[in-house]
Amino acid sequence: xxxxxxxxxxxxxxxxxxxxxxNISRTGADLVRLQTQLSSGLRVESPSDDPIxxxxxxxxxxxxGRADQRLRNLQHASSALGVLDQALGEITxxxxxxREIAAGQVGAASDTxxxxxxxxxxxxxxDRLVRAANTEFDGLxxxxxxxxxxxxxxxxxxxxxxxxxxxxxxxxxxxxxTAPITLSADTAIGALSARVAxxxxxxxxxxxxxxxxxxxGNLQRGxxxxxxxxxxxxxxxxxxxxxxxxxxxxxxxxxxxxxxxxQADPGALAGAYPTxxxxxxxxxxxxxxxxxxxxxxxxxxxAGTTAADLGLSGFTYTxxxxxxxxxxxxxxxxxxxxxxxxxxxxxxxxxxVVFRNGGRVGSVTVTPAMTIADFRSAVERLGLGVRIExxxxxxxxxxRNEVSGSRLSIEEAGAGTFTATTLxxxxxxxxxxxxxxxxxxxxxxxxxxxxxxxxxxxxNRNVDLRITLTDGSSFQVDFTPADMIDVQSVLxxxxxxxxxxxxxxxxxxxxxxxxxGIVLEDTAGGGGAIAVAQLNGRAGEDLGLLDGSxxxxxxxxxxxxxxxTVRVDGLLTALIELRDALLADDSAGITxxxxxxxxxxxxxxxxxxxVGARAKRVEDASAREEESMTLDRIVKSRIQDLDFVExxxxxxxxxxxxQAGLTATAQTQSLTLLNFLR
Numbered sequence: 312x313x314x315x316x317x318x319x320x321x322x323x324x325x326x327x328x329x330x331x332x333x334n335i336s337r338t339g340a341d342l343v344r345l346q347t348q349l350s351s352g353l354r355v356e357s358p359s360d361d362p363i364x365x366x367x368x369x370x371x372x373x374x375x376g377r378a379d380q381r382l383r384n385l386q387h388a389s390s391a392l393g394v395l396d397q398a399l400g401e402i403t404x405x406x407x408x409x410r411e412i413a414a415g416q417v418g419a420a421s422d423t424x425x426x427x428x429x430x431x432x433x434x435x436x437x438d439r440l441v442r443a444a445n446t447e448f449d450g451l452x453x454x455x456x457x458x459x460x461x462x463x464x465x466x467x468x469x470x471x472x473x474x475x476x477x478x479x480x481x482x483x484x485x486x487x488x489t490a491p492i493t494l495s496a497d498t499a500i501g502a503l504s505a506r507v508a509x510x511x512x513x514x515x516x517x518x519x520x521x522x523x524x525x526x527x528g529n530l531q532r533g534x535x536x537x538x539x540x541x542x543x544x545x546x547x548x549x550x551x552x553x554x555x556x557x558x559x560x561x562x563x564x565x566x567x568x569x570x571x572x573x574q575a576d577p578g579a580l581a582g583a584y585p586t587x588x589x590x591x592x593x594x595x596x597x598x599x600x601x602x603x604x605x606x607x608x609x610x611x612x613x614a615g616t617t618a619a620d621l622g623l624s625g626f627t628y629t630x631x632x633x634x635x636x637x638x639x640x641x642x643x644x645x646x647x648x649x650x651x652x653x654x655x656x657x658x659x660x661x662x663x664v665v666f667r668n669g670g671r672v673g674s675v676t677v678t679p680a681m682t683i684a685d686f687r688s689a690v691e692r693l694g695l696g697v698r699i700e701x702x703x704x705x706x707x708x709x710x711r712n713e714v715s716g717s718r719l720s721i722e723e724a725g726a727g728t729f730t731a732t733t734l735x736x737x738x739x740x741x742x743x744x745x746x747x748x749x750x751x752x753x754x755x756x757x758x759x760x761x762x763x764x765x766x767x768x769x770x771n772r773n774v775d776l777r778i779t780l781t782d783g784s785s786f787q788v789d790f791t792p793a794d795m796i797d798v799q800s801v802l803x804x805x806x807x808x809x810x811x812x813x814x815x816x817x818x819x820x821x822x823x824x825x826x827x828g829i830v831l832e833d834t835a836g837g838g839g840a841i842a843v844a845q846l847n848g849r850a851g852e853d854l855g856l857l858d859g860s861x862x863x864x865x866x867x868x869x870x871x872x873x874x875x876t877v878r879v880d881g882l883l884t885a886l887i888e889l890r891d892a893l894l895a896d897d898s899a900g901i902t903x904x905x906x907x908x909x910x911x912x913x914x915x916x917x918x919x920x921x922v923g924a925r926a927k928r929v930e931d932a933s934a935r936e937e938e939s940m941t942l943d944r945i946v947k948s949r950i951q952d953l954d955f956v957e958x959x960x961x962x963x964x965x966x967x968x969x970q971a972g973l974t975a976t977a978q979t980q981s982l983t984l985l986n987f988l989r
Contacts, residue, residue: 371947378940381483385933387449388482391492392926395453398446399499399919405436405443406882406912413889413905423896430893437886441471444496451480456495463496464883468669470716471883472696473502484932490925499918501881501911502713503698507721509707509735510742513653515642516594519562526561527641527705529596529622537615539623541568542608543576551575555617564621565589565597572607579605581630591634594654595641596622598634605629643705644683651679655733662728664736665826666710668695669717677730683708695719707735715883718876725825739827739875741799748874749853754801756790757847775850778809778818781867782837786812790850798822798875801854802829827873828855832866841869882911 412429415421421429444454445462455463457477465472473496481489496502517526523534538554553571558564569588572579580587581600591598601607609623618624622638653659663674673693675686686708687699696714701707712719721738723731731737746753760772776788786809794804805820817835822828833841840861845851852858855872862868878884885907892900 367946367950371943371950375940375943375947378936378943381485382933382936382940384482385484385929385936388484388490388492388929389926389933391448391451391453392922392929394446394448395492395494396919396922396926398443398453399915399922401443402440402500402882402915403912403919405439406908406915409433409436409886409889410905410908410912413901413908416893416901417898417905426893426896426901430890433886433890433893437883437890440500440883440886441466444500444502451493453493454496454499455493456480456497457493459493464502467696467714468671468717470669470696470714470887472714473497473879474713475502484929485935490928490932492925494918494922497881498921499915500883501879501914502715502883503881504712504719504877504879507710507719507736507738507877508702509709511655511657511733511735512706513644513655513708513735514595514706515644515648515652516654517561517590517596517640517642518652519560519565519590520647521561521642522645523558523560523564525643525645525705526620527643528620529638529640530616530620531641532616532620534620535616537617538612539615539618540610540612541572541575542610543572543579543605544607545576545579545602545605549575552612561590561597568609576605578602579607593634593636594652596634596638597640599628600633601628601630603630644701644707645705646682646684646687646701648683649679650677650681650686655735657733659733660729662726662730663724664731664734665722665724666690666693666695666697666719667722668697668712668719669714671695674724677734710736710738710877712877712879715879715881716887718878720827720873720876722827723823723825727824729824737827738877739798739822739873741797741802741822743798743875745795745797745801750878751880752853754790754795754853755849756792756795757850758791760847772847774846775848776856777844777846778805778831779839779842779844780814780818780833780835780837781839781841781863782835783839784814784835786814786818787846788850790848798829805829805831823870826870827875828859828871830871831856831869833869834866836865841867843869880907880910882908882915885911 412433416426416429441464444464446453451459452461452463452475453459455461455475456479458475459480461474463473463475465474475496478495478498479491479493481491484490523536526534528534536556536558538552538556541551541553543549543551551571553567555564555567558567565588566585569580569585573584573587579602581602587600589598589600590596599607607628608626609618609628611618611624622635622640626632626635626638628634650659650661659677661677661679663676665672665674671694673695675689675693677686681689683699683701690697690699690710696712696717697719698711698713700709700711702709710719710721719738721731721736723729723737732740748754757773757775760769761767762769762772770789773789774787775790777785778788779785788805788808790801790804794800802820802822806815806818809815809818809820814835817833819832821830821832823830831841831843840863843851843856843859845857850856853874855874856869859869859871862870885904889901889904889908891897892904
């Protein structure tokens, strides 16, 4: 109420006026503030209105801003996944059409002209598949994996090359959780070959620059950095603690350990800094150059594993035992690893590696100074569609064929060098499994055949090959399942049967030293040619021994063809092979292509199911985000927005108070001493 306080009996007129005017001013200010709130609809317009409420409103607005961005991301992801689902549906449909064509063209009912016409239909399916695989949404190629800026499937020397990479891009659906919105074409249609996986452990040595994160560690679980304790025994034993948590490279860890030891006991390590802690001569562990008469022990603290991971614990270092021979820190290959660092069981034979893909050939010269990244780039520059990778375990190299419709082989250059073999990259080597021959069909041998008359095993029906030498002598080869392990076991069986026939001194089956394939060498000196006849089964054809080439000389050589080439086992390859088989009127080829198409149709259906699951996940996340935003808006409204009913009532009361105050003030100001004396 804008009037003088009732507890003031006698006051000067000036004081009474000031009190009443102050009350009127406050009431007026409240009216103005409330009128502003009523006009804006907001209870809190500035922090001064409600500091705590304003703080909560700010936090809620930040949450709503982040949630709104996530919701836009989810809406974008939902649209992208919808387009991706349509593309995969198109791929599934055309693969089913191709399967029906293959099934309809097998058998005697189809003639050459019909098959040629169907080949044109298959070509149209290939074109549709390429368009579907290059589907774009908002600038993203949805089947390019992580590389979405260019078409993932590109025409390449009459075939098709996959230039995408990675599993796919993701979008935030909740804090810390992402959902992929693109897919690799390799997942959907099979766009990369299986690896020519190196079976050679290249065993890189440790350098001071080797990152600790690139070490498998002595326990094969990486290196967990922390503090270690070091006991230095040089007379009395003193214990020091070294914190290695800041080390990034092997050199960092060595410097921290050496500095701590030299600071505690300058005479504990031989030589001058920084030669006291280094890499052992073997290149796979650390070594301490301990002074004579001194011993050093390193151990972990509590539950730490740093010393164990670095192979430093459980061993006493002395001048006689500078390193622990049981330790191997097993560094992984990286792009920066040089070939000079590699120490495989069979030393690398530096020279050329030959790559042959789709009728095109190129070679790369491997030198000690070359890094893995240099080698990868050199192979890419050949333009053959070959991709070099480091194997997942970090121990070796692998190669992939990126080109659907062509076959990759990795060979030796000849001239007595075996670079590809020692790197583990040769695609036809002694350890190549027979199961990968002929696009994974292996080699069909005659085994367990029964005489239809006697019902007993018939040895004559189980003999696979007859090999005739230049002088007309010959021997038979009888493969068993035990021989179909790898190339070496096949060569062993051929040479064993030649020796059993008394021809081991003039005949040898070996690998080609230039190119790929089995080579038959004959020193008999006859005027004929080496010939291979297939008696039963398909071993001669499947091993590439029926369509090889003969070269006379001393020794005479028969070079078989390479049946262990690497192709992309995918839908594009299957369609190309179906088209070519139809044009060639090849019933067997049509059957094989139809089987491959069926496998690829299953792959596309599985990829579509994965995309459907992702879309459902995004849809659920969108619903949750909208619900969360609704709740936050409700809370924000309750704090910030004005209650119009309550505000209107207060406004009326303040108006009455203002009117009463003005009236009381007017009456008070008109009083005089005479009014008081009455």
